[in-house]
Amino acid sequence: MSEILELKNVSKQYGETKVLDNINFKINNNEFFTILGSSGSGKSTIIRMIGGFTKPSAGEIIYENNIINDEPIFNRPFNTVFQDYALFPNMNVFDNVGFGLKIKNINKGEIEKKVLDVLAVVGLENFSKRMPQELSGGQQQRVALARAIICEPKIILLDEPLGALDAELRKQMQLFLKEIQKKIQITFIFITHDQEEAIFLSDRIAVLNKHKFEQIGSPKDLYYSPQTTYMAKFFGECNLINCSVINEDSKSVKVSSKFGNFVIPNNATLNRDLDFVYGIRPEEVKLVAKNENSMRVKIRDISFKGSTSTINATNENEDALLKIQNISSNISQSLSVGTYIDVEFNTEFGSIFTE
Amino acid sequence: MTRSENYTKYLLACLTGLIVAALYAPIVLTIFYSFYKSRKGKVDWGSFSYEPYTKLIFERQILESLMNSIYVGVVTVICSVIIGFYFANYYHTSKSKMKEFLQFIIFLPFLLPPIITGLSLLIFFREINLPRSLNTVVIGHTIFVLAIVFKIILNKLETLKPSLMESAYDLGASKWQAFYYVLLPNIKLSLIIAGLLAFTISLDETLITLFLIGNDTTWPIKLWAKMRVGFSKQVNASVTLILILTSLLVLLIASIISRSERKIMY
Numbered sequence: 001m002s003e004i005l006e007l008k009n010v011s012k013q014y015g016e017t018k019v020l021d022n023i024n025f026k027i028n029n030n031e032f033f034t035i036l037g038s039s040g041s042g043k044s045t046i047i048r049m050i051g052g053f054t055k056p057s058a059g060e061i062i063y064e065n066n067i068i069n070d071e072p073i074f075n076r077p078f079n080t081v082f083q084d085y086a087l088f089p090n091m092n093v094f095d096n097v098g099f100g101l102k103i104k105n106i107n108k109g110e111i112e113k114k115v116l117d118v119l120a121v122v123g124l125e126n127f128s129k130r131m132p133q134e135l136s137g138g139q140q141q142r143v144a145l146a147r148a149i150i151c152e153p154k155i156i157l158l159d160e161p162l163g164a165l166d167a168e169l170r171k172q173m174q175l176f177l178k179e180i181q182k183k184i185q186i187t188f189i190f191i192t193h194d195q196e197e198a199i200f201l202s203d204r205i206a207v208l209n210k211h212k213f214e215q216i217g218s219p220k221d222l223y224y225s226p227q228t229t230y231m232a233k234f235f236g237e238c239n240l241i242n243c244s245v246i247n248e249d250s251k252s253v254k255v256s257s258k259f260g261n262f263v264i265p266n267n268a269t270l271n272r273d274l275d276f277v278y279g280i281r282p283e284e285v286k287l288v289a290k291n292e293n294s295m296r297v298k299i300r301d302i303s304f305k306g307s308t309s310t311i312n313a314t315n316e317n318e319d320a321l322l323k324i325q326n327i328s329s330n331i332s333q334s335l336s337v338g339t340y341i342d343v344e345f346n347t348e349f350g351s352i353f354t355e
Numbered sequence: 356m357t358r359s360e361n362y363t364k365y366l367l368a369c370l371t372g373l374i375v376a377a378l379y380a381p382i383v384l385t386i387f388y389s390f391y392k393s394r395k396g397k398v399d400w401g402s403f404s405y406e407p408y409t410k411l412i413f414e415r416q417i418l419e420s421l422m423n424s425i426y427v428g429v430v431t432v433i434c435s436v437i438i439g440f441y442f443a444n445y446y447h448t449s450k451s452k453m454k455e456f457l458q459f460i461i462f463l464p465f466l467l468p469p470i471i472t473g474l475s476l477l478i479f480f481r482e483i484n485l486p487r488s489l490n491t492v493v494i495g496h497t498i499f500v501l502a503i504v505f506k507i508i509l510n511k512l513e514t515l516k517p518s519l520m521e522s523a524y525d526l527g528a529s530k531w532q533a534f535y536y537v538l539l540p541n542i543k544l545s546l547i548i549a550g551l552l553a554f555t556i557s558l559d560e561t562l563i564t565l566f567l568i569g570n571d572t573t574w575p576i577k578l579w580a581k582m583r584v585g586f587s588k589q590v591n592a593s594v595t596l597i598l599i600l601t602s603l604l605v606l607l608i609a610s611i612i613s614r615s616e617r618k619i620m621y
Contacts, residue, residue: 053521073524080525086518090540099536151526157363 004029004154005050010278012045019045021211023059027155028191034190036198037208043113043191047157048190050082056151057255063154069340073102080157081268083164087139093119093143094128100151109127114150121180122146138169145180146181155187174200180295195235199223229353232279239282239322240353245274256260258320260295276354282310284346294342302332313341381599389591407588411596414589420577421593427489427558427573431496432550438497439504439549440542446505447512458505465502473566480567487569494565496557503556504549513547544615551608555601600611 006029012020019042027033037043048054050061051072060067068076095102095276098115122142134141141161148156158177162170167286178201192198198205199219206216208289210321214234215227223235232238243255253266254279264293265277297313300321309332311324324343335341392402411417431472442461446454464472477487478493519541523533561575568576572595576593 030506051525073521073528074527076527081524082518082522084516084518086522088519088523088537088541090537099523099528102533103527103536147522147526 002029003027004064005189006060006062006064007046007050008060009058010046010049010061011065012042012049012054012058018055018211024205025213025216027187030185030187032178032188032201032203033188034192034198034202034205035208036192036195036205038193041208041310042211043193043208044159045157046159047080047189047191050155050335051078051157052076065166077154078157079151079153079155080159081141081144081148081161083160085132085144087140087143087147089132089262091132093124093130093132094133095137097128097145097146097150097249098149118146118150121149121183137165138173141165142176145177149180149184149186151271153186155189158188158190158192160166160191162192162194170197177201199235207231215278224349226279226351227353229277232351232353237282237323237325238279238351239285241278241280241320241322243276243278258315259322259343260315262295262345262347263293264345264350264352267352272352279351279353280345281349282323284349285322286344286346287324287327287331288342288344291344292341294344296340296342299335299337299338301337304329304332308332311335311341350353360461386589386595386598389588389595407592408596411589411592415463416572417574417577417581417589417593420574421570423489423571424558424574427492427496430493431500431557432499432553435500435504435552435553436508438548439501440508440546442501443505443508443512446509464498465500469499469560469562476563477566487567489568489571489573490563491567491569492573495563496560496584499560499563500553500556504553506541507545507549507552508542509528511542515541544611547611548608551604555604558597558601 001100003026007023007025010020010023011018023046034045035046045054050054052068052071055069061069063076088099091099094115097118098111101111101114113191115128116125119128124139124142124146126138127143132143135143144161145156161177162173165173175199177188177190180187190198190201202219204216204218205222207214207222209230215231217225222231226232226234226238229238229240232240241257241259242338243257246254246256246261248254248266251266252263254261254263290296297315298311298318300314300318303310303312307329308326309329311327311332312321313321313322313324322343388401389407390405404501422587442457446458473495476491476498480487480491515538519532519537523537524530528536559575561579564573564576572580574593578590578593
């Protein structure tokens with residue numbers, strides 16, 4: 001896949017306040033790329049810098065091998081869908097959508113044809129004479145998207161476009177966005193604070209935390225190979241266990257932990273110390289019959305979730321907690337709080353964190 | 356409802372009626388006496404005539420002063436709306452700390468007693484050797500009404516989302532195109548209202564005008580001068596005309612506002 005946009009060592013400061021610190025990423029053509037972060041993490045600033053509404057304090061924004069830091073907004077082949085839609089209240093839907101073409105002095109007949117085409121794409125062909133105030137939130141969102149699409153930008157920037165919609169409509173619009181992005185084949189850079197939304201929509205996600213990217217990757221990468229403990233806890237839950245190496249050979253490493261000793265595969269490419277944090281998801285902890293690799297833990301509580309149950313267990317000293325998920329309720333029914341169970345880790349799904 | 360509650364209701368209604376009557380009686384009487392004559396406090400019902408109105412046409416001085424006032428009003432509206440918009444837009448978009456000072460300067464002439472504003476302008480014009488004329492009056496009025504025009508336009512600008520102009524730029528508009536196609540249509544109403552208000556204020560402004568006017572005269576000053584030498588029916592008639600004119604203006608403003616509010620209600 002060819003690369004379309006790159007941010008290189010980009011930082012942004014307002015006075016003394018650091019908003020973004022050394023941001024690096026590359027975006028491929030036709031990709032649905034999501035920047036995920038909590039409010040105030042600086043995610044909107046990234047999109048505003050790409051769109052040209054604000055300039056980076058340091059670093060370069062590179063579009064197709066040209067640095068575009070100083071390129072004025074109207075020269076950039078990107079269009080933005082704003083969080084508050086920003087439709088022009090003095091124009092009807094048709095004129096709103098046709099605005100970008102009118103500015104370019106395209107003749108009326110062509111504008112009309114294109115506007116009606118794009119309105120059909122977003123499913124609003126019968127609304128062209130309506131004023132923005134007469135439309136629902138979801139419809140306004142579609143108009144805003146149509147207004148961006150019609151300019152045939154290379155990238156569409158979406159700044160939390162679904163933030164103002166209620167849950168039901170949000171679901172519908174997510175599906176709509178995903179389908180339309182496939183249909184029109186334009187790169188989307190999407191901003192959200194909603195994890196589920198990001199996972200559902202994106203080809204790749206960049207997670208922003210404390211003004212920096214924690215990790216960039218496909219939703220599956222982020223879930224199964226988190227690179228930091230923050231990321232391990234970010235999507236779903238993860239048991240983080242402090243470990244020390246007892247001995248190792250080329251194939252496996254034997255480590256000790258508060259829950260007992262266990263063996264993990266030795267991944268030579270991984271750079272780790274003798275002490276590290278091991279991350280294992282609650283559903284990758286299995287109940288087993290006692291054997292030489294199993295660990296004995298004490299049940300603290302069992303919560304019934306229907307067909308499966310979740311167990312919180314502690315070690316012998318009760319100073320470390322282990323969460324176990326997806327235990328068939330048939331099995332958990334026969335267990336009781338305060339008794340001991342033997343567990344093993346599904347070590348092929350575990351992660352090692354050296355921080 | 357009990358009987359005493361009923362009485363209270365009627366009493367309040369009467370009181371309200373009296374207050375309204377007291378407020379508007381002078382205006383009604385002015386109109387009334389532009390048509391009828393009175394002798395020793397008694398109305399002469401047989402004396403109805405349009406004469407003061409027809410005579411007014413031949414009363415060149417009053418008409419001339421009225422034309423002067425309209426000229427001053429119109430030029431004041433044009434100047435104050437353009438300058439007011441410029442300052443309001445600057446105040447709205449600028450991050451400079453100086454903008455608070457700018458607002459203070461704009462409001463000062465409006466808040467100061469008009470006598471101070473008038474006098475200081477007069478001294479200033481003398482210092483720079485600008486002879487007094489209708490144009491100095493226009494400058495004085497513009498400075499005076501600027502605060503209101505500025506505030507009305509600023510209020511409107513502050514209701515607009517910043518993303519509105521950003522999206523215009525984003526779709527490829529130049530600064531001028533964004534102003535013409537997006538900003539102007541959205542603040543048009545506030546410009547009209549500000550202009551109409553500026554015109555009404557300018558029309559009856561007397562104190563500042565008194566200091567700044569040269570050999571010409573504006574309508575309120577002419578009336579004032581005429582009253583000193585005795586009442587004439589033409590004064591009544593011209594007041595009635597202006598009353599109708601300004602009422603129509605106010606009605607126009609009100610209808611524009613209510614129409615735009617209905618639009619937003621959708």
